[in-house]
Amino acid sequence: MMLVVVRVGVCVHIFMLFHFACLASHSCHPEESSALLHLRTQLITNTTFYEDNYYVNRCPYIYPKMRMWANGTDCCSWMGVTCDSLSGHVIGLDLSCSGLVGHQFPWHQFQYLDLSFNLMDDDISSFFCNTTSLEVINLSHNRFTGTFPQCLANCSYLTDLDLQMNNLHDTLPDIFKHLDQLETLNLNGNQFKGLLPKSLSNSINLVDLDLGNNQFEDTFPNWLQNLSTLEILVLRGNKLYGPIANLKSENIFPILIIFDISCNNLSGSLPKAYIQNFQAMKIVGDEVQRRLVDYIDTSFGAIVGNILPEYDNSVIATVKGTNTPFAKIPTTFVNIDLSENKFEGEIPDDFGELHGLIGLNLSHNRLVGNIPHSLGNLTNLESLDLSSNMLTGDIPTELANLNFLEVLNLSQNQLVGPIPRGKQFDTFSNNSYEGNMGLCGLPLSVQCNNNVPLQQYPPSSEAEDKFGFGWKPVAIGYACGMVLGIGLGFYVFSIGKPQWLVIMFGGKRIKRRRRGNRRARTT
Ligand SMILES: *[C@@H]1O[C@H](CO)[C@@H](O)[C@H](O)[C@H]1NC(C)=O
Ligand SMILES: *[C@@H]1O[C@H](CO)[C@@H](O)[C@H](O)[C@H]1NC(C)=O
Ligand SMILES: *[C@@H]1O[C@H](CO)[C@@H](O)[C@H](O)[C@H]1NC(C)=O
Ligand SMILES: *[C@@H]1O[C@H](CO)[C@@H](O)[C@H](O)[C@H]1NC(C)=O
Ligand SMILES: *[C@@H]1O[C@H](CO)[C@@H](O)[C@H](O)[C@H]1NC(C)=O
Numbered sequence: 272m273m274l275v276v277v278r279v280g281v282c283v284h285i286f287m288l289f290h291f292a293c294l295a296s297h298s299c300h301p302e303e304s305s306a307l308l309h310l311r312t313q314l315i316t317n318t319t320f321y322e323d324n325y326y327v328n329r330c331p332y333i334y335p336k337m338r339m340w341a342n343g344t345d346c347c348s349w350m351g352v353t354c355d356s357l358s359g360h361v362i363g364l365d366l367s368c369s370g371l372v373g374h375q376f377p378w379h380q381f382q383y384l385d386l387s388f389n390l391m392d393d394d395i396s397s398f399f400c401n402t403t404s405l406e407v408i409n410l411s412h413n414r415f416t417g418t419f420p421q422c423l424a425n426c427s428y429l430t431d432l433d434l435q436m437n438n439l440h441d442t443l444p445d446i447f448k449h450l451d452q453l454e455t456l457n458l459n460g461n462q463f464k465g466l467l468p469k470s471l472s473n474s475i476n477l478v479d480l481d482l483g484n485n486q487f488e489d490t491f492p493n494w495l496q497n498l499s500t501l502e503i504l505v506l507r508g509n510k511l512y513g514p515i516a517n518l519k520s521e522n523i524f525p526i527l528i529i530f531d532i533s534c535n536n537l538s539g540s541l542p543k544a545y546i547q548n549f550q551a552m553k554i555v556g557d558e559v560q561r562r563l564v565d566y567i568d569t570s571f572g573a574i575v576g577n578i579l580p581e582y583d584n585s586v587i588a589t590v591k592g593t594n595t596p597f598a599k600i601p602t603t604f605v606n607i608d609l610s611e612n613k614f615e616g617e618i619p620d621d622f623g624e625l626h627g628l629i630g631l632n633l634s635h636n637r638l639v640g641n642i643p644h645s646l647g648n649l650t651n652l653e654s655l656d657l658s659s660n661m662l663t664g665d666i667p668t669e670l671a672n673l674n675f676l677e678v679l680n681l682s683q684n685q686l687v688g689p690i691p692r693g694k695q696f697d698t699f700s701n702n703s704y705e706g707n708m709g710l711c712g713l714p715l716s717v718q719c720n721n722n723v724p725l726q727q728y729p730p731s732s733e734a735e736d737k738f739g740f741g742w743k744p745v746a747i748g749y750a751c752g753m754v755l756g757i758g759l760g761f762y763v764f765s766i767g768k769p770q771w772l773v774i775m776f777g778g779k780r781i782k783r784r785r786r787g788n789r790r791a792r793t794t
């Protein structure tokens with residue numbers, strides 16, 4: 272919140288400076304002044320907008336900017352109007368947060384157009400057909416309908432296109448080969464569907480690509496790897512499916528710092544080749560911080576907005592679980608979210624080399640094997656969620672080295688042994704570990720006895736549903752085991768005690784006793 276306020280302050284300051292500069296050098300062209308005044312008569316506002324908490328909480332100012340425009344004054348000094356400092360022509364219009372409603376709008380030859388956070392609901396399918404000069408278009412957080420505006424193919428100077436949080440639908444046209452200046456493309460939170468447009472691989476200047484929370488149905492776009500300037504890739508909340516190919520290339524997304532492909536239908540093993548090539552994520556420091564604020568605003572804002580009817584600007588909370596606000600504002604924000612897919616196999620050690628990582632979420636997959644000890648090298652990690660997998664083995668004591676770890680979720684796995692103590696580990700509650708039968712020690716009430724739990728508690732029904740091996744098969748297994756055991760016991764008795772049998776079933780006997788305990792507690 273603080274950060275946002277500060278940023279707004281700075282922006283306002285810069286905005287004012289520009290205006291004084293304009294005033295000093297040029298006054299506005301009269302025909303443009305009257306065109307703007309004419310435009311104002313066509314704009315319709317909804318007064319309830321100004322009391323709507325959704326917008327009040329998100330807008331730095333909530334005010335119909337054009338209401339201050341006065342005939343006879345220099346239009347370059349008008350609120351929301353930007354003029355070219357040399358020619359004096361109006362080149363930009365910012366009517367964000369102005370309470371505008373649908374059906375307003377002549378698209379002039381602007382370079383910069385910001386209508387974000389309004390209530391506009393026009394069908395924009397055939398917009399922008401008369402404009403070629405637009406460089407920045409921000410129609411985010413409105414109610415625009417229709418399909419992706421095809422005519423944008425003619426806006427070859429376009430660098431930023433933000434259409435997030437609208438009601439746009441249908442497939443994306445394959446026009447991006449015409450938009451090779453594009454740096455930001457944000458379509459998060461619409462109803463776009465179908466294949467991801469392959470021509471995006473021609474937008475070789477893309478820095479921020481966010482197609483999250485749509486209905487895209489495709490395999491993972493390996494062909495995006497050519498975009499060597501990409502820093503942010505968000506494909507979460509679509510219907511992407513199938514395995515991610517293990518590419519041989521050694522130059523995959525070298526400067527990516529945010530990789531969010533969660534909540535899809537992706538399968539196969541975790542994309543090891545990608546993880547090995549995320550060079551920027553191996554760097555710790557300030558180099559990767561400049562995109563932070565933008566990303567939080569444009570992406571996480573949208574996501575939280577979907578989940579909660581209202582949220583404040585401390586949206587990073589989602590990254591760390593909903594009820595956990597950030598204690599400090601991170602200087603860098605390096606995040607990998609592969610959660611809620613169908614990834615299987617083991618967690619590669621290679622994650623441990625991404626020393627810049629702040630958030631890692633691999634939860635809700637089908638991962639097996641041990642938690643790699645190398646994760647203890649991720650000393651900047653603030654949030655680690657490995658919950659709802661099938662991980663086994665014990666919790667590496669190296670994880671206690673993670674001094675900044677604020678959120679840890681290892682619940683709903685099959686981990687065993689004592690929970691590490693000390694440092695950050697003393698701050699996690701038992702929620703971080705629930706649904707692991709074999710864990711013991713504080714903060715669980717189950718005490719350790721020679722590194723194994725002294726007693727057991729029943730498995731949660733959630734774990735049963737997810738992995739399909741719940742209480743009932745265990746009971747059946749126990750029954751079968753008992754029959755087998757009695758049979759073997761009889762055999763052992765009748766032929767003496769072969770040493771191999773005693774060794775082999777020595778451990779099993781303890782297990783059977785435990786299962787017995789468990790049944791006793793559930794019934
Ligand atoms: C602005 O004022 C001028 C005269 O000062 C007038 O001719 C013109 O019609 C006015 N424009 C609008 C849009 O009111
Ligand atoms: C484009 O310009 C033509 C003529 O200049 C005009 O008739 C048409 O309405 C304009 N279309 C849009 C969408 O602004
Ligand atoms: C580009 O603009 C021309 C007119 O200048 C128009 O005929 C054409 O349809 C436009 N192309 C696209 C893809 O919108
Ligand atoms: C995921 O894939 C399965 C088939 O493998 C399909 O039944 C299911 O509907 C898919 N889910 C989504 C959200 O696409
Ligand atoms: C569009 O506007 C919103 C809200 O003002 C802002 O958060 C976002 O960064 C803008 N998008 C671009 C691409 O500048």
Ligand SMILES: *[C@@H]1O[C@H](CO)[C@@H](O)[C@H](O)[C@H]1NC(C)=O
Nearest residue numbers: 589590591592610611632656
């Ligand atoms: C990890 O991802 C899951 C599913 O996408 C989400 O519910 C959870 O809140 C995330 N964990 C953290 C710590 O953000």
Ligand SMILES: *[C@@H]1O[C@H](CO)[C@@H](O)[C@H](O)[C@H]1NC(C)=O
Nearest residue numbers: 623624644645646647648669
């Ligand atoms: C990472 O951790 C592993 C195991 O804990 C250790 O052997 C290795 O030296 C560490 N590597 C780096 C680069 O810190």
Ligand SMILES: *[C@@H]1O[C@H](CO)[C@@H](O)[C@H](O)[C@H]1NC(C)=O
Nearest residue numbers: 592658659680682683702703
């Ligand atoms: C951990 O993740 C599980 C689901 O995987 C979730 O139900 C639980 O609330 C999470 N706990 C914490 C402390 O985040």
Ligand SMILES: *[C@@H]1O[C@H](CO)[C@@H](O)[C@H](O)[C@H]1NC(C)=O
Nearest residue numbers: 701702705714715716717728
């Ligand atoms: C978790 O902690 C609470 C108290 O904080 C305790 O009542 C509960 O029994 C604990 N649960 C387990 C499984 O240890």
